[in-house]
Every structure is written in C-alpha cells, then in structure tokens.
C-alpha cells in the first residue's frame with residue numbers, strides 16, 4: 001500500500017519544507033488543487049524537478065476540456081492527474097487517452113458522486129484508477145463513507161485511492177476498500193512532528209503489503 005502526501009492550504013515554501021521532512025516516507029506527492037490555483041502548475045514542475053524519483057500527482061480536478069487540461073498538467077511534469085467523476089464521460093475519456101498516450105495515470109475522483117451507474121460507465125471507457133474521496137467540507141459535516149464506495153469491495157478491478165481526513169487512528173476504516181494508495185493531507189501536514197507521523201503511517205501501511 002503506497003502513501004501519498006497531499007499538500008493543501010500551504011505556502012510554496014511550506015510545501016518544500018514539509019517535503020524535506022517527510023520525503024523518505026512518501027511514495028507519491030500530491031500538489032493540491034488550492035496550491036495549484038495559488039501558484040500555478042509551475043509548482044508541480046518545481047516539485048518534480050526537486051523529487052524526480054517520486055511520482056507527482058497534480059490534483060487538477062478536471063471537469064471539462066479533458067484533453068487540453070490533462071496535457072497541460074502532464075507538460076508541467078505531473079505523473080498522475082485527477083478528473084471528477086461527475087464530468088461528462090467524453091471529458092474523462094479524453095483524460096484517459098491523454099494519459100495513455102504518455103504512459104501516465106489518471107485518477108477519477110468520486111467526490112460527492114451518488115450515481116450507482118458510475119462504475120459501469122467508468123469501466124466502459126477504460127478507467128483504471130478511482131479515488132474514494134470524502135471532501136473537506138463533507139468531513140466537517142460529519143460524513144464518513146459514501147455508500148457508493150461499497151461497490152468497490154465487489155468484483156470491480158479498479159486501482160483504489162482513498163482520501164478524506166485519514167490519519168494513523170482511523171486508517172482501518174478504509175481498508176475494506178482494499179486501497180492501493182492511501183492519501184494523507186492534514187494528518188501529516190498539520191502534525192507537530194510531521195516526519196514522525198509520516199514514518200508511523202508508512203510503517204502501518206507496510207503491514208498490508
């Protein structure tokens with residue numbers, strides 16, 4: 001099980017300061033949507049240049065113009081990009097094609113999706129990775145799992161990312177989804193001892209490899 005650190009609500013300098021502390025423990029570096037809005041895709045390029053051996057995910061949360069938006073993020077050095085599952089299947093399909101053409105990855109974010117047909121639709125256009133994501137605002141409203149995620153425990157063959165307020169104490173809540181990647185943002189970035197916390201979570205994930 002891989003550990004992805006999500007960099008959200010941080011300054012440019014804080015992103016690099018945190019990565020210097022936790023870099024050893026993380027497999028994937030996520031540049032959060034808000035960070036990209038504030039600093040542009042240039043920060044994706046800068047992080048990839050500093051950490052060439054890490055996979056860098058640009059959380060661009062595409063919802064239209066799939067081809068050009070994904071190609072732009074890949075041009076800036078992203079290895080993985082995100083597209084929203086509520087987008088038109090043409091948009092998601094264009095992201096999949098752009099990723100395949102460059103041997104990169106696209107993750108479809110299931111945030112707030114309640115459509116029981118979504119997995120069939122995603123499978124039919126060749127999507128391989130999905131993110132079972134409970135958003136920040138949903139977390140503050142007390143949301144736990146989206147019931148739709150249970151479908152991922154059946155005979156589906158997606159590579160599953162999980163995200164949404166995960167830390168070392170609630171990690172087990174997500175294990176039934178058999179995730180390949182566990183995304184942790186504030187559980188590490190807001191911790192007093194970020195290096196220690198990242199190391200602890202990475203060690204816990206190691207038990208499930």
Ligand SMILES: O=C(CO)[C@H](O)[C@H](O)COP(=O)(O)O
Pocket residue numbers: 006007008030032033059133134135136163164165166183184185186187
């Ligand atoms: O994609 C995101 C927000 O849209 C976050 O990166 C993701 O939810 C992980 O952050 P946290 O662990 O702080 O919830």
